[in-house]
Amino acid sequence: MKVHLLKSAEVNMSLFTKVIDFLQSITGPISFIYDLNTTAYYEDEEIFMNQIIDRVEFENKKTSISTDSLMNMRIFPLERETVDWDVLFKKSNQYRKNNNIPNDEFIFLLTNIANKQNWFASLDEKMPYNGFIHTDDWDYYINCSAAFPIAYEVIALALQKHMFEGLYELRTKVHESPIGCVNDFCYHKREIILKLRTGDVCEDCIERANGKISVPELHHALQIMSSLREKMLFAQNLKKFSPLSQLIIDPFNKIYLSDFGNIEIKLRPLEKALYILFLRYPSGIYHSSLSDHRIELYEIYATISSMGDLAEMRIRIDDMVNTLNDSASQKISRIKRVFEEAIGADLAKHYYIKGEHGQQKKIDIDRTLVKLLNN
Numbered sequence: 001m002k003v004h005l006l007k008s009a010e011v012n013m014s015l016f017t018k019v020i021d022f023l024q025s026i027t028g029p030i031s032f033i034y035d036l037n038t039t040a041y042y043e044d045e046e047i048f049m050n051q052i053i054d055r056v057e058f059e060n061k062k063t064s065i066s067t068d069s070l071m072n073m074r075i076f077p078l079e080r081e082t083v084d085w086d087v088l089f090k091k092s093n094q095y096r097k098n099n100n101i102p103n104d105e106f107i108f109l110l111t112n113i114a115n116k117q118n119w120f121a122s123l124d125e126k127m128p129y130n131g132f133i134h135t136d137d138w139d140y141y142i143n144c145s146a147a148f149p150i151a152y153e154v155i156a157l158a159l160q161k162h163m164f165e166g167l168y169e170l171r172t173k174v175h176e177s178p179i180g181c182v183n184d185f186c187y188h189k190r191e192i193i194l195k196l197r198t199g200d201v202c203e204d205c206i207e208r209a210n211g212k213i214s215v216p217e218l219h220h221a222l223q224i225m226s227s228l229r230e231k232m233l234f235a236q237n238l239k240k241f242s243p244l245s246q247l248i249i250d251p252f253n254k255i256y257l258s259d260f261g262n263i264e265i266k267l268r269p270l271e272k273a274l275y276i277l278f279l280r281y282p283s284g285i286y287h288s289s290l291s292d293h294r295i296e297l298y299e300i301y302a303t304i305s306s307m308g309d310l311a312e313m314r315i316r317i318d319d320m321v322n323t324l325n326d327s328a329s330q331k332i333s334r335i336k337r338v339f340e341e342a343i344g345a346d347l348a349k350h351y352y353i354k355g356e357h358g359q360q361k362k363i364d365i366d367r368t369l370v371k372l373l374n375n
């Protein structure tokens with residue numbers, strides 16, 4: 001099974017790459033294909049201004065009362081750019097044509113623009129290998145990166161194509177009341193939280209897929225869903241009581257937490273060099289003495305950064321250890337943020353570089369939990 005992902009111009013690149021990373025983190029027969037240089041654009045006449053008069057209308061796929069507290073405020077009436085479903089599917093069709101993509105490969109458009117029916121995602125009735133996923137509004141419903149539910153919807157759409165004979169069956173056989181299955185209809189958009197938290201497919205729906213999708217593909221899809229579920233629980237700080245995980249640095253210098261579902265901590269090369277330096281010094285390093293470690297940083301950076309010439313590399317390190325600028329502090333802050341987003345604030349504290357202003361900065365983690373597989 002091949003799934004092509006296309007982004008529209010307004011979708012944030014880091015969100016898009018995060019979605020791809022999540023989907024590709026489990027290997028299997030479903031391949032996810034994307035071209036970072038291709039984006040879909042909307043024509044002016046394709047977009048109209050739509051007014052959502054109140055919270056109720058916003059929270060529902062076309063309309064009932066919910067009195068839950070708001071996670072992220074929206075002010076109503078809310079006027080926003082909106083498109084018709086046809087416009088969304090047209091982008092997939094164009095992409096299919098321009099790139100000669102066969103009719104049995106999925107093309108899902110990820111778009112930040114709202115759609116008239118106010119759905120998170122849907123397949124195209126006329127061409128069920130086309131689909132769209134709305135990338136905005138997730139912050140209103142869940143307190144973690146939108147990349148989790150978006151990646152989940154990619155799998156959900158691909159499964160739905162294979163579980164139902166046509167869109168009519170899909171629209172009529174879904175679970176009207178949520179049971180925590182990928183095929184919950186989620187008329188109230190908030191209900192989506194349940195299926196994200198179970199990351200599951202019910203027995204009836206598994207049966208439905210029987211014979212329509214190969215066993216290895218189904219298994220792969222289910223594994224991705226369950227890995228998303230687990231990663232999302234960490235990201236939401238709901239796993240804060242878990243025993244600490246080993247921190248592994250593999251031969252490709254990837255950092256991951258093996259006991260936390262192999263969550264990868266994605267740092268940029270300079271941040272990674274700084275992080276590895278601090279790992280080597282359990283008692284910590286003063287910010288002001290970072291420049292004493294310049295040579296060591298050159299060495300570490302040379303092993304993890306595949307590109308760039310030596311002179312340029314040294315300039316970057318020199319700049320980072322220069323106490324007159326903010327570079328090292330910014331990197332330390334970003335490392336903290338990456339850990340917090342991945343495993344939640346409570347667990348993250350043990351892994352990131354921290355220390356009071358003017359004091360030594362250090363990483364708390366017990367070094368027996370750190371495994372360097374490259375040495």
Ligand SMILES: [Zn+2]
Pocket residue numbers: 175181182183184201202203204205206
């Ligand atoms: Zn089901």
